[in-house]
Amino acid sequence: MIEPLFTAYEDRASMGRALAGRVAMRMAEALETRNAAGLILSGGGTPKPLFAALKDQRIAWEKITLTLADDRWVPPDHEASNERLVRADLLHNAAQNARFISLVTDDPQAKGGEALIEDRLRAFPWPAALVLLGMGNDGHTASLFPGSAALSAALDPEGPARVRAITPGTLPKDAPYDRMSLTVSALLNSHLILLMINGDDKRATYERALAGNDQAAMPIRAILQQNRVPVEVHWAP
Numbered sequence: 001m002i003e004p005l006f007t008a009y010e011d012r013a014s015m016g017r018a019l020a021g022r023v024a025m026r027m028a029e030a031l032e033t034r035n036a037a038g039l040i041l042s043g044g045g046t047p048k049p050l051f052a053a054l055k056d057q058r059i060a061w062e063k064i065t066l067t068l069a070d071d072r073w074v075p076p077d078h079e080a081s082n083e084r085l086v087r088a089d090l091l092h093n094a095a096q097n098a099r100f101i102s103l104v105t106d107d108p109q110a111k112g113g114e115a116l117i118e119d120r121l122r123a124f125p126w127p128a129a130l131v132l133l134g135m136g137n138d139g140h141t142a143s144l145f146p147g148s149a150a151l152s153a154a155l156d157p158e159g160p161a162r163v164r165a166i167t168p169g170t171l172p173k174d175a176p177y178d179r180m181s182l183t184v185s186a187l188l189n190s191h192l193i194l195l196m197i198n199g200d201d202k203r204a205t206y207e208r209a210l211a212g213n214d215q216a217a218m219p220i221r222a223i224l225q226q227n228r229v230p231v232e233v234h235w236a237p
């Protein structure tokens with residue numbers, strides 16, 4: 001396992017500003033060696049300060065393709081949609097020229113959308129230059145929830161699929177939506193992972209998962225306890 005680099009910030013706003021510069025630097029660095037770069041984002045509330053600062057970063061956004069680590073199986077204009085969050089908070093100003101690959105289709109069931117989304121993701125410039133992940137207090141990341149259906153297939157680092165329809169086993173904090181999630185093998189098909197967490201509870205979950213003595217926090221452990229991709233952990237109170 002590559003020991004994750006842990007950085008603590010004074011507050012969430014300063015973490016967002018600092019990480020906007022970190023993400024921009026990584027993407028610019030990726031574009032030095034190829035003419036396209038991929039950035040995988042997470043939804044939820046934690047990345048909002050980052051998106052607010054990232055949209056004004058002066059990088060070659062027209063060469064960058066964005067997608068999500070996961071999304072709720074709701075229309076892209078739904079209040080719970082991560083796509084809606086990205087379009088509302090990030091795809092403006094300098095970042096408006098980035099390309100975005102959606103993880104939802106108009107299929108009524110997430111399972112029915114897997115093949116089309118898998119096909120869409122062939123156009124993503126793999127390996128991703130950067131993956132931004134969040135985490136829940138239960139140790140979920142992306143939409144890889146402890147106890148969820150399809151979790152074991154989605155956690156296989158050598159698995160063939162890039163996306164899996166997930167029925168959360170634990171009630172997600174906002175609503176029992178089915179999800180479309182990138183698999184661990186897709187998340188590890190990258191050059192760098194930034195895990196962004198807020199608050200003492202998540203820090204405790206992270207530390208338990210890192211120590212490896214909390215089977216319940218399994219999903220995030222698939223990201224922490226691997227030696228393929230460097231992981232940076234960024235935390236604010």
Ligand SMILES: O=C(O)[C@H](O)[C@@H](O)[C@H](O)[C@H](O)COP(=O)(O)O
Pocket residue numbers: 042043044045046047069070071072082133134135136140141142143
């Ligand atoms: O769709 C989602 O909800 C996210 O992808 C999820 O993995 C999120 O990162 C964590 O649940 C943390 O969410 P908060 O940042 O809102 O605490």
